[in-house]
Amino acid sequence: MESTPDRGGVEATIDRPKTLPVLPLRDTVVFPEAVVPILVGKDRSKALVRALMQDDEPVLALTLTTATGEEPTADQLAETGTMARIVQLFKFPDGNYRLVVKGVSRVRLGTYTQTHPFLAAEVEHLSDVVAGGTRLEALQRQVADAFRSLVERTPYLADQAAEIAGSLDDPSHLGDFVAASLNLDTGTRQSLLETLDVEDRLERLVHITAQELEIIEVGSRIQEQVASELQQNQREVLLRKQMDAIRRELGEHDEVAAEVDDLRERLDEAGLPEEARKEADRELQRLERLPAASQEYHVIRNYLDWMVRFPWSKVTEDHLDVAAAREILDADHHGLEKVKERILEYLAVRSLKEDMRGPILLFVGAPGVGKTSLGRSIARSLGREFVRMSLGGVRDEAEIRGHRRTYVGALPGRIVQGLARAGTRNPVFMLDEVDKIGADYRGDPAAALLEVLDPEQNHDFRDHYLDVPIDLSQVLFIATANVVHTIPAPLLDRMEVVELPGYTVDEKVAIAIKHLVAKQLDAHGLDEGSVSFDEEALETIASVYTREAGVRSMDRTVATVVRKAARMIVEGEVETIRITTETVREMLGPEPFRVKSAERADEVGVVAGLAVTPVGGDVLFVETSLVPGSGKATTTGQLGDVMRESAQAATTYVRSRAVGLGLDPKWIDEIDLHIHVPEGAVPKDGPSAGVTLTTALVSAATGRPVRHDVAMTGEVTLRGKVLPVGGVREKIVAAHRAGLRTVVIPTDNEKDLHDVPEQVRHDTEIHLVAHMDEVLEIALAPAG
Numbered sequence: 001m002e003s004t005p006d007r008g009g010v011e012a013t014i015d016r017p018k019t020l021p022v023l024p025l026r027d028t029v030v031f032p033e034a035v036v037p038i039l040v041g042k043d044r045s046k047a048l049v050r051a052l053m054q055d056d057e058p059v060l061a062l063t064l065t066t067a068t069g070e071e072p073t074a075d076q077l078a079e080t081g082t083m084a085r086i087v088q089l090f091k092f093p094d095g096n097y098r099l100v101v102k103g104v105s106r107v108r109l110g111t112y113t114q115t116h117p118f119l120a121a122e123v124e125h126l127s128d129v130v131a132g133g134t135r136l137e138a139l140q141r142q143v144a145d146a147f148r149s150l151v152e153r154t155p156y157l158a159d160q161a162a163e164i165a166g167s168l169d170d171p172s173h174l175g176d177f178v179a180a181s182l183n184l185d186t187g188t189r190q191s192l193l194e195t196l197d198v199e200d201r202l203e204r205l206v207h208i209t210a211q212e213l214e215i216i217e218v219g220s221r222i223q224e225q226v227a228s229e230l231q232q233n234q235r236e237v238l239l240r241k242q243m244d245a246i247r248r249e250l251g252e253h254d255e256v257a258a259e260v261d262d263l264r265e266r267l268d269e270a271g272l273p274e275e276a277r278k279e280a281d282r283e284l285q286r287l288e289r290l291p292a293a294s295q296e297y298h299v300i301r302n303y304l305d306w307m308v309r310f311p312w313s314k315v316t317e318d319h320l321d322v323a324a325a326r327e328i329l330d331a332d333h334h335g336l337e338k339v340k341e342r343i344l345e346y347l348a349v350r351s352l353k354e355d356m357r358g359p360i361l362l363f364v365g366a367p368g369v370g371k372t373s374l375g376r377s378i379a380r381s382l383g384r385e386f387v388r389m390s391l392g393g394v395r396d397e398a399e400i401r402g403h404r405r406t407y408v409g410a411l412p413g414r415i416v417q418g419l420a421r422a423g424t425r426n427p428v429f430m431l432d433e434v435d436k437i438g439a440d441y442r443g444d445p446a447a448a449l450l451e452v453l454d455p456e457q458n459h460d461f462r463d464h465y466l467d468v469p470i471d472l473s474q475v476l477f478i479a480t481a482n483v484v485h486t487i488p489a490p491l492l493d494r495m496e497v498v499e500l501p502g503y504t505v506d507e508k509v510a511i512a513i514k515h516l517v518a519k520q521l522d523a524h525g526l527d528e529g530s531v532s533f534d535e536e537a538l539e540t541i542a543s544v545y546t547r548e549a550g551v552r553s554m555d556r557t558v559a560t561v562v563r564k565a566a567r568m569i570v571e572g573e574v575e576t577i578r579i580t581t582e583t584v585r586e587m588l589g590p591e592p593f594r595v596k597s598a599e600r601a602d603e604v605g606v607v608a609g610l611a612v613t614p615v616g617g618d619v620l621f622v623e624t625s626l627v628p629g630s631g632k633a634t635t636t637g638q639l640g641d642v643m644r645e646s647a648q649a650a651t652t653y654v655r656s657r658a659v660g661l662g663l664d665p666k667w668i669d670e671i672d673l674h675i676h677v678p679e680g681a682v683p684k685d686g687p688s689a690g691v692t693l694t695t696a697l698v699s700a701a702t703g704r705p706v707r708h709d710v711a712m713t714g715e716v717t718l719r720g721k722v723l724p725v726g727g728v729r730e731k732i733v734a735a736h737r738a739g740l741r742t743v744v745i746p747t748d749n750e751k752d753l754h755d756v757p758e759q760v761r762h763d764t765e766i767h768l769v770a771h772m773d774e775v776l777e778i779a780l781a782p783a784g
Helices: 042-055 134-153 160-166 171-181 187-195 198-250 253-271 274-288 295-311 322-332 337-352 371-382 414-422 445-452 489-493 505-523 535-545 551-569 579-587 641-656 689-702 728-739 749-757 758-763 772-779
Strands: 002-004 019-025 035-042 058-065 078-089 098-113 121-125 361-365 386-390 427-431 477-483 497-498 529-531 577-579 606-613 616-628 634-637 671-678 710-712 743-746 767-771
Touching: 019 035, 019 098, 035 042, 042 078, 042 098, 058 098, 058 187, 078 187, 078 386, 134 160, 134 171, 134 198, 160 171, 160 361, 171 198, 187 198, 187 710, 253 274, 253 295, 274 295, 295 414, 322 337, 322 371, 337 529, 361 371, 371 427, 371 477, 386 414, 386 671, 414 427, 445 489, 505 529, 505 535, 505 551, 529 535, 529 551, 535 551, 535 579, 551 577, 551 689, 577 579, 606 689, 606 728, 616 689, 616 728, 634 641, 641 689, 671 689, 689 710, 689 772, 710 772, 728 743, 728 749, 728 758, 743 749, 743 772, 749 767, 767 772
Parallel strands: 019 058, 361 477, 361 497, 386 427, 427 477, 529 577, 606 710, 634 671, 710 743, 743 767
Antiparallel strands: 002 078, 019 121, 035 098, 058 078, 078 098, 098 121, 606 616, 616 671
16 A cells, blocks of 8 residues: 655645635535545546645545435535645555545635546635624533533543643634534534534534433433343342242242243233233232242232133134024024024124124023023024023122132132133123122122123223223123013113013924924933824923923923833833823823813903013903992902002093993992902012903993903003003913913004914904903903
8 A cells, every 4th residue: 555645734824726626525524624534436536636646736625415326426516615635645456545634724616617537616715704702702612511521421532632622712613623523414514514604603513512412311321221120130030040049949949930931831822912911920920939838829820820711812703604594593493583683683794894893682581482592502603602601699799890809719700700611702691690680788790790781891891800901892792581670771771682472382382393302302312213292292281281481391391201201111011102192191190271261151250361470471360359348449469559550540440431331320339349360479560450450340340241262451541541561472472372362452552463473363363452442342241
């Protein structure tokens, strides 16, 4: 490598030529009085260096404003640069040069006079603008002090730089020296070079140095924080090693370490949400610090076990084939078209909108109509897991929300336990017997269910035991109940009520043929080849030996017949047996419901009324007797307040219509009235017996018998108007089941007839009435 000696004389007086050769600089700005090393590799710049080696002329150091990989052009250079002298020059073996230049003064570029072999241009020599005064002096001191602080705290600034800055009295030289020393970007350096007003230049440097000091301060704090964290981590590592040594001496090390490692691995696999994972990690750290014999150790261990058992990220994929779902529902349940349609609607919408929230369905119906088994069929049609939770008799809120961990033997609530058993976040979750929830000093479980069954809230459900948010929005909740009036109104409002009506005899026979017989034969080790049922035999069981809205009693009765058949086969009496009506009567004995209501004769003062009970529709007989007395009225049969008031309204109506009915207006003053509803041990209430009570009273007062094949329901006013009632389907089915083929209902209940099974409508003569006169005309036999 060749070099030239220092060309000295930098301090000598230098002329200010009108034209200067241009030395383009990349990412470098030369300030006056600053010494800057430059690497020269472009052809034009090397030609310039070779020319200067002969003439020893100053150059114009101009910074490129646009980066380029080719030879720089005139339009890519800044307009303001620095006239500089080459102090040292080194030539490398590859032909490139290394220069050391020293800035002399600021220069503004004029017209280019030459482009080959290197650039040259006319220049205008610039002078600093110095206003003087105390502000300039204050800025000069502030820049010097700030630069001194930077030197003390910045590794890339030599200590001598602070001494040099302190010795500079010229504010312009001070500004240029500081600007050249700081690690600034090229744009900021060029902007400072172009600032001729010294006061402005120093003011900008005050802001720049202050920002640099702030960055250094923040960096120092970050470094101290990192160092502190490293020290804390090292301290924890040391303490853990000491704890491991202590546990090893106590014989506990392997057991605790293995459990902690196992829990940590299971937590990683469980996919916990962020908040749940933070809580689990915190408890895991506490577990590591506790001895295995500690009581708190087992409490935390159980908590973490529940955390990893809960299916945080496991979701069952839905089977959204509507046609296949219909086949499953039809195969599992006979009838129940309304419920099936609702489930198929849910599947259809779910296939269109995957993120829809599941509905909260409430199945209401008599025992044995298939509410619980329908939930299982829904789960099977969706391809989801099924979880059932019985709420009958539950009185403790903790059964739903769980116990807090401060209690001994605390556990999560049954919602969390059910999801853990299912192993998925989106099972079909059945809340059975929701109408039988109680409340006492331990809280109200129904109130706890408000959050569980609210689609707007259950995405953030908190169990008291886990105490982290749990998303229940993907769970398909299905509740069941026999009646709705015992369910709190706020809870009922959150659910979509779907009524499951009672079955007719024909439907029961169909269910027995499709499900019950095969189930009982399998349960008793028989097959259809050894025991078979006639359809007439099943109809006898349904109509004579059982009388219910569902099929539970019929299932038990079929089981009784199958057991007796099994005994006959085992004892060798028969090899195969066909169950006929006669066989059923022989096996089951006397018929408990042999006497049908329709077989009665017409009687005075006895009317068949229709009612709805928790087990479905039923026929209640109202009996009325008149005996000599003083106008006293008596009601018996455990009647509720509403039903007694209906009896009083009936009495008033008959008294007001005495003349029209052919009675003495004072007839009531000479007799005592007694109204009785049999089965006195069973409480009875409701307004729908008004028509029945009035008809019975008129029959007793006039002596006209009531037709034995007529049943009726409806509320009556003092003016004789017949008002609508509820449960019309169940009542008409009950009348049909009891053999009553004429039914009287209010005109306003005509809309409910479309729910009545077609077979029942075909067999029954249904009369719609709006006034008591119409009822009496239908129900009372002609006066004889």
